Structures are given as structure tokens and as C-alpha cells.
Amino acid sequence: MSFVPQVKIPATYMRGGTSKGVFLRVQDLPERAQVAGEARDNLLLRIIGSPDPYGKQIDGLGNGSSSTSKSVLLSKSSQPGHDVDYLFGQVAIDRPFVDWSGNCGNLTAAVGSFAISNGLVDADKIPENGICTVNIWQVNIQKTIVAHVPITNGQVQETGDFELDGVTFPAAEVEIEFLDPADATGSMFPTGNLVDSLDVPGVGTLQATLINAGIPTIFVNAGDIGYTGTELQSDINSDKDALAKFELIRAYGAVKMGLIKDVSEAATRQHTPKVAFVAPPVSYVSSSGKPVNAADIDVLVRALSMGQLHHAMMGTAAVAIGTAASIPGTLVNLAAGGGERQTVRFGHPSGTLRVGAQAAEVDGQWQAKKAIMSRSARVLMEGWVRVPGDCF
Structure with missing residues (x-):
């Protein structure tokens, strides 16, 4: 042969x-x-x-x-x-x-x-x-x-x-600028709301911010799904029931965002949308053993990518976090203390990240102008x- x-x-x-x-x-x-x-x-x-x-x-x-x-x-x-x-x-x-x-x-x-x-x-x-x-x-x-x-x-x-x-x-x-990061084909908030009620069978009705900036992202409150926002990878990725719950939230959120027509389609769209959970800042120890002090961050965020809790934060999700934080009334903004802001420093499993964002309300619709962050x-x-x- x-x-x-x-x-x-x-x-x-x-x-x-x-x-x-x-x-x-x-x-x-x-x-x-x-x-x-x-x-x-x-x-x-x-x-x-x-x-x-x-x-x-x-x-x-x-x-x-x-x-x-x-x-x-x-x-x-x-x-x-x-x-x-x-x-x-x-x-x-x-x-x-x-x-x-x-x-x-x-x-x-x-x-x-x-x-x-x-x-x-x-x-x-x-x-x-x-x-x-x-x-x-x-x-x-x-x-x-x-x-x-x-x-x-x-x-x-x-x-x-x-x-x-x-x-x-x-x-x-390396400084990166994401210009006009919202999806050009529709509203930055696909439902028209800053916060929606998301019905997820087997999980319940959750408050959710559904945003399309950087990457389509579903934000929910950590406390509503039994978490604190200080979780590390092992806390989530070793729990098959937890991963299944997040996939359900992702699938039903994707339908509500208009990204898919039926939850069965979520399996063929693994990369988007992302699902993340947020909480007000508290101190915790990162995955490297480095302490993260509540006074040094504005909000806690944990996000899943391809069915697993990310070890730090996806860059596109950071754009979504920064943009949502800059808009009063979103779950990310409320967890960060509310009000207007153009920068946010959030805690993730590996430490912290600062991202800047500019958004403006034009004719009753929010528009993302720019998001900026430093990487290497x-x-x-x-x-x-x-x-x-x-x-x-």
C-alpha cells in the first residue's frame, strides 16, 4: 500500500x-x-x-x-x-x-x-x-x-x-482599538432592551443583558445562577452539570438575540455567542496565587468560551464588557456600581484587565464608538x- x-x-x-x-x-x-x-x-x-x-x-x-x-x-x-x-x-x-x-x-x-x-x-x-x-x-x-x-x-x-x-x-x-465594535447588521442590543428576562428551561427566568459589541455576549448575574463571580476554571470546568447549564443559557440567549432560530442550532455555532456572569467586586485569589483586591477592580466577570470557563478573558468579550459597563443600566454597569464611565477594570480568573470604551445614545439607540485595550x-x-x- x-x-x-x-x-x-x-x-x-x-x-x-x-x-x-x-x-x-x-x-x-x-x-x-x-x-x-x-x-x-x-x-x-x-x-x-x-x-x-x-x-x-x-x-x-x-x-x-x-x-x-x-x-x-x-x-x-x-x-x-x-x-x-x-x-x-x-x-x-x-x-x-x-x-x-x-x-x-x-x-x-x-x-x-x-x-x-x-x-x-x-x-x-x-x-x-x-x-x-x-x-x-x-x-x-x-x-x-x-x-x-x-x-x-x-x-x-x-x-x-x-x-x-x-x-x-x-x-x-500593543495598544488595540476596536472601532465601531457593534454588529453593523443590527442593533447593539438585539432585543432593544438593556436588560431582558431570559427564560431557560430547567434553569429559570434570568435577568440578562444581551449585547453585540466585540462579540455577541450574554451577561447574567452570578448570584442568580448560584455563583459569586470569584470562580476559577476548576470550579466550573470540572462540573458537567454546570457546563450543561451554561450551554442552555447560551443556546436560549442565542435564540433571543436572533443569532439562531432554534436551540438545536447552538451546537453548530460554538464560538458565538459567549456567556458570562458578573458580580460586584470582592477580593479573591487568582489562579496564579496573586491576590486581587476588591478596591482595585470595578466588577467581577467570568466568561465561557467553547463550552469551558476561560482561564482569563477573551479579548472580544473584554470589548463587550467595556461597552456594556459604559452604558448605564446594563447588568455589567450595575454590578460595577452604575453611572457613566469610559473605563472599567474587571477581575477575571487570572487577575485583572482594564478596558476603555465609548458609547453614545443616538435617536434612542445606543451605539458603540470605540473600545481600547492593551495586549502583547x-x-x-x-x-x-x-x-x-x-x-x-
Whole structure:
């Protein structure tokens, strides 16, 4: 019996924020995988090592968590005024599925750096020393993101002293601006309400803020579902009943937001919406053992991604948190003490994060203008990724 050889594809493995992923230039992919479809999905699944019934992704570059089962496709931008087109694929771990329904805010922090280093940003835009402003077109959500990438001696600066909770080592700070982060196809609050009553069979009727900013997100009060908001991953992810409850909340919230027509469709839309729970600040100890003092934060937030409590916070969910916090009357705003604000520092399982947001009410409708946060990014490995030639 003969077997096809492996093919090798130029690839870069990068950390962006509190996530890791495989970065690929579209032009470097096999021709049939350069366009949307089964071949592209199958290629990415094999690169990451999915589906893996063992949940470890041993035979690929994933690490068995939603934060590390990610792929990024980049190309020179087709949009006027933009440098790079950024398409994100969230790869399921245990089944053959790539979710293209949303963005990854954490990996956004690495997009500008990769684009500069891989010839996707015009050379005349890159200073010898200073900050390179990279205009990113986020293809999944059809939005503009601006990355401010530090440059030293004409090269991307990756080392520095910026510390990000959820990341062990310091690195260079990259400021990210999410412009007009709400979904352009509808209202930022799909139901028209800042707070809704969400009926979830087997759970009850919950107060919920359903917002589409950064990424569609369902916020509920921690106390209404039996939590304090200080939970760490082990408190939730080891409890199958808890995970099932959150998936029910997510599914019924998705229907109420108009993202799906029936709860049965939620299984084919794992990446969005997110579900999160909030509470007023109290002191707790983070997953690294670092104390988080109530006086240093405005609100507690825990969020789930791909069916698991996230070890820190998804970047896109941070945009949703910041935007919701800036609008008086949302559950996030009320948990943070109410009133008007343009910044919020929230506590998550790994520590804290500060995010700024600007929102305005126009003709009775709330509009998100901008969300800003600082992340960091670093190349971990670059070269070629190899996959069997018949896998796509």
C-alpha cells in the first residue's frame, strides 16, 4: 500500500494576548485551501490536530483548550484604507468543525506584528523607531481594528516590561482599538432592551443583558445562577452539570438575540455567542496565587468560551464588557456600581484587565464608538507546518 507524503506550508505559531494560534498567509496555502470551503476547513483541522476524542490535540499544534485551538489567515487588504485582511477560525477540539462566526480579540494583538514582519504592510509605513499603526480589516465581523505596534531598528519589538494577567512573562505593549465594535447588521442590543428576562428551561427566568459589541455576549448575574463571580476554571470546568447549564443559557440567549432560530442550532455555532456572569467586586485569589483586591477592580466577570470557563478573558468579550459597563443600566454597569464611565477594570480568573470604551445614545439607540485595550504578542515559532497531503 502506498501513502501520500506530507506537504509543508509556511506558518508562524504566535501568542497574542492570552491565546495562541497558527498564523498563515492565504497566498501560502495550497490553492484549493485559499478559498472558503471544505478543503480549507479540513486543512486547518489537521494543522491544529482536530477532531481529537482524547481532547489533547497531540497530533497537531493545538493544546486542548479553546485558547489554543485557533487559526488565523492573513492577506494584503482588499479594503481601501486598510493594510491587512484578518480572518479567524476557531477550531473545535472534539469534532470536525471550524467556527468562522466571530473574531478573536486576543490574537488580534498579534495580527499587526505578523503583518509587518511578513510583508503585508507597505514598507513606507514602518518607522525605523517608534509606533507602526496597522489598519486591520476583520473579515469575520466586517470591522476595522487598529493595532499600534512598537518598532525598534526597523523590526517589530516583542520584548518589554508590559505585564498581562494570564500571561507568565512580560512583553512589549500593543495598544488595540476596536472601532465601531457593534454588529453593523443590527442593533447593539438585539432585543432593544438593556436588560431582558431570559427564560431557560430547567434553569429559570434570568435577568440578562444581551449585547453585540466585540462579540455577541450574554451577561447574567452570578448570584442568580448560584455563583459569586470569584470562580476559577476548576470550579466550573470540572462540573458537567454546570457546563450543561451554561450551554442552555447560551443556546436560549442565542435564540433571543436572533443569532439562531432554534436551540438545536447552538451546537453548530460554538464560538458565538459567549456567556458570562458578573458580580460586584470582592477580593479573591487568582489562579496564579496573586491576590486581587476588591478596591482595585470595578466588577467581577467570568466568561465561557467553547463550552469551558476561560482561564482569563477573551479579548472580544473584554470589548463587550467595556461597552456594556459604559452604558448605564446594563447588568455589567450595575454590578460595577452604575453611572457613566469610559473605563472599567474587571477581575477575571487570572487577575485583572482594564478596558476603555465609548458609547453614545443616538435617536434612542445606543451605539458603540470605540473600545481600547492593551495586549502583547510574541512569535513562538516560525517555519513550516506539515500535514498529510490527502487531509484536505
